[in-house]
Amino acid sequence: MSAPLVLGIETSCDETGVGIVRGRELLANVISSSMEEHARYGGVVPEVAARAHLEAIEPALRQALETAGIGFGDLDALAVTAGPGLAGALMVGVGAAKGLATATGLPLYGVNHLVGHVGADLLRPPGEEPSPPLDEPTIALLVSGGHTSLLLVRDLVTDVELLGETIDDAAGEAFDKVARILGLPYPGGPEIDRAAVGGDPAAIRFPRGLTQQKDLDRHRYDFSFSGLKTAVARWVERARDEGRPVPVADVAAGFREAVAEVLLTKAVAACVDSGVPRLLLGGGVVANARVRALAEERCAAAGIALRVPPLSLCTDNGAMIAAVGAGLVTAGRPPSGLSFGADSTLPVTDVAVR
Template sequence: MAVVLGIETSCDETGVGIVADGRILGAALASSMGQHARFGGVVPEIAARAHLESLVPCLRSAMEQARIEPSEIDAIAVTSGPGLATALQTGLAAAKSLALGWDRPLYGVHHLAGHVAADTLEHGPLPDRSIALIVSGGHTSLLLIDDLATDPIVHLGDTRDDAAGEAFDKVARLLGLPYPGGPSVSRAAAAGDPDAIAFPRAMLGHGYDFSFSGLKSAVARRVEQHPGLSVPDVAASFQEAVADVLTRKAVAACLEHGIDTLVIVGGVAANARLRALAAERCAASGITLRVPPPALCTDNGPMIAAVGDLLVTAGHPPATLDLSADPSAPLTKAVCS
């Protein structure tokens, strides 16, 4: 049984996790989100500086929680892409230092594979084949997953413009709601009517790709033309449109490919309406739905350690110390080198 340390610094959250045999032994998370709120989005240099300040305290906290010493760590996994360049480089430098100082193998992990692996920490190993829907601030993809550690990841569909989480942020700004937009819109929507406004459902008849830019524009036009409109109604109607498209396409992909397990991951997977609608539609179609708890939906260290654990178990060769950050790394496999 390998004990794997994972480091995640792709955006504005510093995550350190320790995983062994699919279980979290220790975890620590620090967020610089509050420092970005007044800018309405993440400022890369602020995020990188926050990672510098938080990495060592998070490492100490996770190791104390796990009650282990450096000598008990078998491997180190780190997000090497995609993400903000300076943020990735900060975590990568820390991981390389630990790998060199402790004489441990180093694994570069794809951030989005980490989101998929996060579900294994809650629900156990993935089945031989599954469909994964990744929905986050920067990514919306529908994937065919075989063995996450060894097999290629097949893209069934991706967003052609805004990611779902990005659309939430932009709509929140239009409605005067605080950053980050996902939680703000969700809170406002709780008091609204999801049927109040018939916002468009883009690309429902066009395979498994997604588009949310038009929906965002439709919200902007409605707000501009009807300044007295109920914010909760707009938020609820927008949220319903996003959840409707995401779940329709994900369930259709499962049925078309004869796969009975759908995994929904990423920051937007914490959205209560998306989870509820996915559960309803999966139950009606005989599909097993797996969604991690909200704490494992957002960026975190254990999800990166979980991929490292899978790679070590599969006998994947480690990276060399010249491993570099790849801010725009395509998702074709779990390892990012």
């Protein structure tokens, strides 16, 4: 089957996503976000997220089918995020997918959320040509609210290796926490980006976690942003205690620069060390202007080809899960069946669960 028609469901965090693809052609990408509900609490509340998924999943399914102009009978397979993510949120999507598979008789694939972010690069919004096939192997840097990971992707559907990940806060979490320190709204990523405009990234030198030689021996490709967040908090607290105004633009710019430098330094090092001159970015933090700009600068200087999915496909969505599902069908991989459960800590080496 060269271009299977696959519906994908994503409910790993606070966005209910349903996408439909034909091979690498994007037919529908419906996303219902509960971000405004979480904004009242300054971060994602798992119980609130799960309830929002329950309310949004059926309308999202109907809208996706209508947008694609198809019915369930036209589909070749279903795919759903099996993990990692919030357990309660994942259960909503997995339960819905199993119900659909039982009712329609369609094969079901339980897909890894992180691998889905890599698969997103294969798609393009309606009206645009799909991107060229992914050159493999490639290094993938995935940066979101819950994950900061470096992957070596030898084959998207059969061979993905975890090189490193965050040992504490993910980059997106750090953005949210620093935004709160500066009195900025949730979510912190876009707010920090806006606040940093006009700021001097060199005015305040914040620490770059796990980049000292003593740390690189054990954590060459791992990330740590908890210390950076604490350093920002202490700097702001000291300024306020001394009665000095907090230069929000400079703090935001300095913090953003520290995050971007750590991310790209380690990603480029992974490319060079592995002899893989290709880097793919994925995840919601890729929307950060400085992260994208520094990625372009560092990759150009090192002779590394850079790929970045459309921003509409960088945040969590069902289309990326459908894309991996289509790849699994095309490769002749057996479906997952109905016995698998939601796995909040699913390792990235498990592209599809059994």
